[in-house]
Amino acid sequence: MESGRRISDPFKPFAAEAHHGDVKISNRRWFPEKGAFILPAAMSDLIGSRSGLPRKINYSSYSPAIMIKLDADVLRVNAKLPWPVFDAAGRLLLNEGEIIPSEHALQILLERGLYRQQTAEELRQQAIKPEDRPVPFDTINEYIPRLQQINVGLKQARDGIAERVGKLAREIQQLCELDSDAALGAIHLGQDFAYSHRHQVHTAILCEIFGRTLGYSPGRRESLVAASLTANIAMLELQDKLHTQKEPLNEDQLREIREHPCNSEKILSAAGVTDLLWLQIVRQHHERIDGTGYCEGLLGDVIIEEAKLLALADIYSAMVSPRAYRSEMQAKEVLREMFLARSKIVDERLCMVFIKEMGIYPPGSFVRLVNGEVAVVIRRGKDATSPLVSSVLSPRGGLYIKPLRRDTSRKEYAIKEFCAMEKGLKLNLSVIWGYSELAL
Ligand SMILES: [Fe+2]
Numbered sequence: 001m002e003s004g005r006r007i008s009d010p011f012k013p014f015a016a017e018a019h020h021g022d023v024k025i026s027n028r029r030w031f032p033e034k035g036a037f038i039l040p041a042a043m044s045d046l047i048g049s050r051s052g053l054p055r056k057i058n059y060s061s062y063s064p065a066i067m068i069k070l071d072a073d074v075l076r077v078n079a080k081l082p083w084p085v086f087d088a089a090g091r092l093l094l095n096e097g098e099i100i101p102s103e104h105a106l107q108i109l110l111e112r113g114l115y116r117q118q119t120a121e122e123l124r125q126q127a128i129k130p131e132d133r134p135v136p137f138d139t140i141n142e143y144i145p146r147l148q149q150i151n152v153g154l155k156q157a158r159d160g161i162a163e164r165v166g167k168l169a170r171e172i173q174q175l176c177e178l179d180s181d182a183a184l185g186a187i188h189l190g191q192d193f194a195y196s197h198r199h200q201v202h203t204a205i206l207c208e209i210f211g212r213t214l215g216y217s218p219g220r221r222e223s224l225v226a227a228s229l230t231a232n233i234a235m236l237e238l239q240d241k242l243h244t245q246k247e248p249l250n251e252d253q254l255r256e257i258r259e260h261p262c263n264s265e266k267i268l269s270a271a272g273v274t275d276l277l278w279l280q281i282v283r284q285h286h287e288r289i290d291g292t293g294y295c296e297g298l299l300g301d302v303i304i305e306e307a308k309l310l311a312l313a314d315i316y317s318a319m320v321s322p323r324a325y326r327s328e329m330q331a332k333e334v335l336r337e338m339f340l341a342r343s344k345i346v347d348e349r350l351c352m353v354f355i356k357e358m359g360i361y362p363p364g365s366f367v368r369l370v371n372g373e374v375a376v377v378i379r380r381g382k383d384a385t386s387p388l389v390s391s392v393l394s395p396r397g398g399l400y401i402k403p404l405r406r407d408t409s410r411k412e413y414a415i416k417e418f419c420a421m422e423k424g425l426k427l428n429l430s431v432i433w434g435y436s437e438l439a440l
């Protein structure tokens with residue numbers, strides 16, 4: 001906030017108070033000399049701040065005029081707000097990055113009426129005709145042939161190949177910003193293409209989403225996503241072979257696996273990658289905090305956080321993918337395994353962030369509702385137990401021509417249990433997520 005001009009309507013100076021039950025909602029003042037709103041203690045308690053210090057507010061990516069009313073579906077307790085929120089009069093209630101600490105606080109805020117400003121990206125998207133809107137599942141499918149070319153280019157150290165990886169990484173970041181729930185759904189349901197290629201994309205998506213949750217800057221996330229796309233460049237062929245191999249690993253395969261992080265780093269360096277963070281993540285992505293990892297056997301905090309995050313994404317993506325010797329594991333089982341492994345081989349704090357962000361019913365999970373329908377989770381809900389779903393099978397097991405959107409926070413559509421994906425059931429994900437009006 002470098003000038004007074006920026007604080008004109010709707011951000012004009014104010015001091016407002018409102019009381020809802022026993023919680024004071026807002027009582028903040030504009031202090032021009034500090035260039036910030038002051039959050040008094042009562043408000044700080046409500047929104048999770050402990051410092052009470054002035055905070056800078058970044059308006060740069062928001063439109064000053066268009067306000068969007070928020071409902072419970074897009075607000076989550078104990079998660080950082082992705083944008084500032086305002087009341088109906090345009091007064092700031094919570095800043096970007098602040099936290100709604102409880103269901104009680106959320107209810108109070110919803111009763112008051114919450115709004116956010118349209119982002120510049122959304123304004124740009126609005127200018128695009130609906131039929132030209134990018135469909136996440138089509139976009140992800142288009143990554144695969146590009147990745148195949150990139151993989152060859154990296155091994156041949158072609159000119160400009162590192163920049164091509166960076167461009168793809170930034171596109172994956174945009175995809176996750178457009179619809180992170182659809183991107184997560186693709187990880188659980190998109191099992192087309194060779195394992196090695198989809199694993200590259202799936203770990204990149206997971207790292208972008210969780211890097212954002214952890215507050216990483218876009219540049220730091222770009223290095224992480226680029227590392228996710230290229231970490232296994234030294235063993236892609238072996239990775240596909242192992243995906244269908246039922247026999248135990250032989251000596252040569254074991255050696256290739258243990259050496260692949262260091263060999264991948266060498267290939268990337270030779271191909272012109274100079275981003276030290278990218279290279280370090282690749283080198284360390286199989287290290288384990290108890291020192292049992294490879295290729296250097298590093299311990300605990302010596303391993304950088306980004307490499308630990310890629311390790312989690314790697315484990316998760318591999319476990320939800322079917323193998324020749326087993327079916328895919330359900331997200332619930334994988335998250336349970338990760339919970340049991342926390343603090344042994346994976347970083348406990350990151351592991352808990354990962355589990356919490358995924359929720360009990362990650363997008364792409366199959367669930368049975370109390371009314372007997374089988375549904376696909378398409379959006380994480382306002383709390384961990386009530387996601388938005390699309391019902392695809394009737395209580396009698398018949399396929400719905402068009403999926404039916406159900407809010408599982410409603411008693412009649414509550415989730416009864418997880419269920420496995422029906423064998424042979426081919427679903428159009430664009431229809432399920434509402435990107436297409438076609439029939440299933
Ligand atoms: Fe790897």
